[in-house]
Amino acid sequence: MLHLDLAGTATDDFGVRSVRVSLEDQDTSRYVQPDGTMSAAFATLPATLATPDGTSTTWTLSVDLPTKGEYAVTAFAFDTSGQQDTSTS
Numbered sequence: 001m002l003h004l005d006l007a008g009t010a011t012d013d014f015g016v017r018s019v020r021v022s023l024e025d026q027d028t029s030r031y032v033q034p035d036g037t038m039s040a041a042f043a044t045l046p047a048t049l050a051t052p053d054g055t056s057t058t059w060t061l062s063v064d065l066p067t068k069g070e071y072a073v074t075a076f077a078f079d080t081s082g083q084q085d086t087s088t089s
Contacts, residue, residue, distance in 0.1 A: 002065040006047070007058065008075055015053040015080040020044035021061050021078070025069040038066050043077065053080055 004023075010016045022044045030038040034045060038039040051057040065071070078084050 002068060004065055005073075006061045006063070006064050006073060006075075007073070008047075009056065009058050010049075010075075010077040011056040012077065012079040013055060014083075015055055016051075016057050016077055017053060017082075018048065018078045019047040019049060019059040019082045020076045020078070021047055021054075022074045023063065024072045024074075025067065026072055029067055032063065032065065032071075034062065036066055047075070 006021060011021050022042065024030070025038065028038070030040055031043045032045065033039050033043045045061060045063060047059040047061040049057045049059050076084055
């Protein structure tokens with residue numbers, strides 16, 4: 001089984017409500033779905049926050065990948081006001 005452990009930090013002046021992560025296979029342009037399958041439909045997986053609603057929190061996501069591949073990983077942070085940060089690094 002292919003396994004991936006991800007971690008990061010999210011900050012926001014109002015508080016971080018959630019972090020969602022997309023995993024896209026770069027060869028097939030398919031995304032890991034919440035049920036563990038692959039599909040062309042965009043999907044995100046929920047990360048676990050250490051300090052929900054805090055102005056700074058670490059987050060983690062452990063996921064079993066359904067197929068081998070080269071994946072693009074993008075994390076999206078949502079604040080307590082419902083705003084989303086789509087900046088990438």
